[in-house]
Amino acid sequence: MEIDLPEVVAEVSAAFERYEKALGENDVAVLNATFRNDPRTIRYGGAENLYGYAEIESFRVARVPPGTRKISRTVISSYGRDFAVASTLFYRPSTPEKIGRQMQTWVRFPEGWRVVAAHVSTIDEG
Numbered sequence: 001m002e003i004d005l006p007e008v009v010a011e012v013s014a015a016f017e018r019y020e021k022a023l024g025e026n027d028v029a030v031l032n033a034t035f036r037n038d039p040r041t042i043r044y045g046g047a048e049n050l051y052g053y054a055e056i057e058s059f060r061v062a063r064v065p066p067g068t069r070k071i072s073r074t075v076i077s078s079y080g081r082d083f084a085v086a087s088t089l090f091y092r093p094s095t096p097e098k099i100g101r102q103m104q105t106w107v108r109f110p111e112g113w114r115v116v117a118a119h120v121s122t123i124d125e126g
Contacts (some may be wrong), residue, residue, distance in 0.1 A: 001080050008078040012106050015113040016076060016086045019104075026065040032057050036107070043118045046100075067094055067124035082108040098122040 010123070015034070021049050022030035039052040043059075050056045074088040090100035105117040 004078055005081065006025050008081055008084065009076050011108075012078060012084040012086060012113055015106065016074070016104070019115075020071065024068060028060045031060050034115055035118075036109065037115045038116070041116050043115075043120075045095070045120045046122060067092060069100065084113075097125050099125050 001033065018030065019026075019034045022034070023029045035043070035053060035056050037053045039054070041053045041056060043056050045051040045059070048059060050059055069090045069092045071088045071090045076084060078084040078085045086102075086104045086106060088102050092098070092100065092104060097122050100120065102121045104115045107116050
């Protein structure tokens with residue numbers, strides 16, 4: 001298996017950056033389109049467990065945007081040509097005592113790269 005093929009990492013990095021931009025702008029259409037429309041798609045959030053695209057979509061529509069965030073230590077690793085993991089830390093000015101952690105599992109489908117599983121959590125700084 002080929003790991004971290006530069007062209008695959010570049011594609012997933014672009015998809016990840018598009019998602020981050022949409023998150024900052026609360027672009028619900030792009031946020032929803034990033035996730036695979038499938039009942040097996042899962043997103044564990046800071047205060048919710050979402051099973052299936054329909055639950056994720058409903059959450060996005062009802063969500064109050066938490067505001068800006070800064071990301072760091074982003075690592076995107078690809079395994080073959082159709083599977084990748086994106087991991088990042090994030091910080092919000094509204095909660096400086098917390099470090100956010102985000103992981104996304106990306107898979108290439110005929111319609112493009114989509115998140116099939118995501119996990120967001122926070123821990124205390126320090």
